[in-house]
Every structure is written in C-alpha cells, then in structure tokens.
Amino acid sequence: MNAQPVNIPSASDIADASRRIRTVTRRTPVLQVTAGELDIPVPVTLKMEFLQHTGSFKVRGASNVLALLRTTDRGVPAAGVCCASGGNHGAAVAWAAREAGLRATVFVPDFAPTAKTAIIESLGARLRRVDGFYADALVASQDHARRVGAFHVDAFDDPLTVAGQGTLGLELADQVPEGRPVLVGCGGGGLYAGTALALAGRNRVIAVEPSSAPSLTAALEEGEPVDVEVGGIAVDSLGARRAGRIATAVGLSLGMKTLSVPDEAIAAARTLLWQRLRIVAEPGGATALAAVLVHSEHFPDGATVVISGANTDLPASVG
Structure with missing residues (x-):
C-alpha cells in the first residue's frame, strides 16, 4: 500500500451508522433456497437486498x-x-x-x-x-x-459510505449461521469492505468480480489500487476502473482472495433467478450468485449470497 494512511471504519462506526439510518432504510429479508430449487450445486441463502429503497444496497x-x-x-x-x-x-x-x-x-x-x-x-x-x-x-x-x-458523496471509498454499507452485514449477523461464507458482488468494493468489517471473525466475506472488471483482484495482487480495463455486462454497476483504497486495505488485512466469474455465468445466474424464483436481478446484482455456478468447490456446504440490485429492464433472453 502507498504511504498515505487509509481511514477504515471501525465496528463502532458501523453500529453508529445502523442507529443513524435504521428509520429510513429497510431491513431486507433472506430466503433459504435448496440446490434443487435453483438448479445449482449447493444450497444458498439469498439476502434480498434488491428490495431496498431504489432497488439496491x-x-x-x-x-x-x-x-x-x-x-x-x-x-x-x-x-x-x-x-x-x-x-x-x-x-x-x-x-x-x-x-x-x-x-x-x-x-x-x-x-x-x-x-x-x-x-x-x-x-x-x-x-x-x-x-x-x-x-x-x-x-x-x-x-x-x-x-x-x-x-x-463518494460511491465506495469513503469511511461513511462503507460504514453505511456495513449495516447489511449487521443484519446478516442476525439472519445467517456463523461460519457460513457470504458472497458479494464487487466493483469499487464498498459493499465488500463494509460487510467484511461487520462480519469479521464471524463469517468469511468473499468478493466476486466479473472477469471483465477485475479491479479488486488487481489491487490485492499489487498491494495497492491500480487501474484496470473494465467492460462486460455488469460494467454499469461493477465497472470501477480502480478499486477503493478502503476495500483494498480490508482485503489485504483479511488475506482475502477474490473470485472471478465470466459474463456467461452472470447471465446464467440472472436467468435462474428469474425462471426459478421470479427474481429480477441486474447483472451486478446476480454476480455473487454466479460464483456458486463456477466456484461451488469453495463452499461445499452452501453460502449466503447477496442479491444486491434489481435496476434493469427484463431482457428478452431472460423472459
């Protein structure tokens, strides 16, 4: 990392954020889904964050x-x-x-x-x-x-923004078993960082990136944020050219390895959500689930998957 210090929100910062916004944000539910229900390799718990105000976390x-x-x-x-x-x-x-x-x-x-x-x-x-x-x-x-x-108002690399996103992790602490991995889609890394900080020591949080936009993967490899080429079907929500300094610092401190998924897996995850559960997810919102299709060997007993956004037109290929 470069010499400039990174201001990482503390557990108390996330707790303060929860108290500050609890009357204006929604506590989103979780849905238990068997492997057979969704035609995936392992069971999952879906965190239905697309039900948040404006359709995303x-x-x-x-x-x-x-x-x-x-x-x-x-x-x-x-x-x-x-x-x-x-x-x-x-x-x-x-x-x-x-x-x-x-x-x-x-x-x-x-x-x-x-x-x-x-x-x-x-x-x-x-x-x-x-x-x-x-x-x-x-x-x-x-x-x-x-x-x-x-x-x-920074989208992902401000301590207040990250602390706010961390309130999702505090909800998960009440909703899912300890020890079960949590998968989140990752662009700049604000949701990953906040959730990982909120669940530190309880649940391992894994950042899932489109292979066409590997900003956090590159940052963790280099030890600091670096520019990468971005593209793909999720670029509108996971298309940060450079990962956040906070997310990079959190990932390095936790020894986190990202998982990458191709556009085809993201599209397949969206299709499954719609066809099996009638959930409409945008590509970025379905990216975490795509990791279950591609990397299920990393969580043989299942995982919690954050469906983070639903702001999309329903494509004909999904309908």
Whole structure:
C-alpha cells in the first residue's frame, strides 16, 4: 500500500451508522433456497437486498453520509450534493437527498441504463451524462463539487459510505449461521469492505468480480489500487476502473482472495433467478450468485449470497 494512511471504519462506526439510518432504510429479508430449487450445486441463502429503497444496497451508504452531514457544524452547502455513479449510487443519493430536502446532481457514464437514469430523474436529481466510464463521471462530479461548492458523496471509498454499507452485514449477523461464507458482488468494493468489517471473525466475506472488471483482484495482487480495463455486462454497476483504497486495505488485512466469474455465468445466474424464483436481478446484482455456478468447490456446504440490485429492464433472453 502507498504511504498515505487509509481511514477504515471501525465496528463502532458501523453500529453508529445502523442507529443513524435504521428509520429510513429497510431491513431486507433472506430466503433459504435448496440446490434443487435453483438448479445449482449447493444450497444458498439469498439476502434480498434488491428490495431496498431504489432497488439496491447503495441507499445504506448514501443515507449515512447525508444524515451525518446534516448534523455537523459544516452543514449542507447551498449547492447541495453531487456524486458519480453507474446508476445505483446516483439513485441512492437522489433518494436520500429528496428525503432530506436537498438538491442533488448526479453524473453518470453515457451508457448508464435507462432503468437507472429514469429513477434518478424521477427522484428530482439533475442528471449529467459524461462520455466514457465511471472514472470519467467521477472526475466530472469532483470538478462540479469544486466549482460550485457542492458536497461530493463518494460511491465506495469513503469511511461513511462503507460504514453505511456495513449495516447489511449487521443484519446478516442476525439472519445467517456463523461460519457460513457470504458472497458479494464487487466493483469499487464498498459493499465488500463494509460487510467484511461487520462480519469479521464471524463469517468469511468473499468478493466476486466479473472477469471483465477485475479491479479488486488487481489491487490485492499489487498491494495497492491500480487501474484496470473494465467492460462486460455488469460494467454499469461493477465497472470501477480502480478499486477503493478502503476495500483494498480490508482485503489485504483479511488475506482475502477474490473470485472471478465470466459474463456467461452472470447471465446464467440472472436467468435462474428469474425462471426459478421470479427474481429480477441486474447483472451486478446476480454476480455473487454466479460464483456458486463456477466456484461451488469453495463452499461445499452452501453460502449466503447477496442479491444486491434489481435496476434493469427484463431482457428478452431472460423472459
């Protein structure tokens, strides 16, 4: 890792986040599924996080940031808040800002799906499309924050965001057996880091990445975040070109190895969720389940799988 210290949220930070946002976020349920029900190699417990407000886990982190911002001496700037997003974080910030009566501006890559941008605009946020990928939208959002004085809400590499995502892990501690591995899809790594910190010493949390966007895999191999090429069917939600410093530090401290899955397995996982359970998951939301199809030897007794998002149009190939 580079010399600059990494501010990793503590267990008490995650507990504080839980108390701060429990009245605005949903406690999402779990569903026990046998191997036969889903036609997969091992049984799984699905954490139905796609039932969260705006259809993804991102509301947890955004709500924690804005709730704390409003109670600090700094307060909320007149220009409101802004963020960069592939879609889900933007929808979460738009929702949290609307609940708090704040202005929000969301920068997205120009390929962001309509299913996600429509949610952002319906929640009253100003949408700004940017040529390129998430990293390009991030530069535009940070420039906007400096230019107009808006508060930038980071998608995955801020301790408050990670602590908010960690509240999902606290819920799992009440919902699933100790010792059973937990699989989460990973882009920048905020959900992985928060969940792993919340469940440290209780459940091993495994980050699952598309093989076409291996940002955390590369960071753990190099010992620090590095840029990688990104693409594939889950790029709108798991397409961070560089993993977060927090996720990298957490992964290194826990000796975590990522699991990679091809686009074909992600597509197959989405199809199974729809055909067998009538669950509509976006590609990023089904990526963790894809690991059960490809890497079941790592968890022969089953696993808990976070279905993290459902903001997608139902493809004809799934229907």
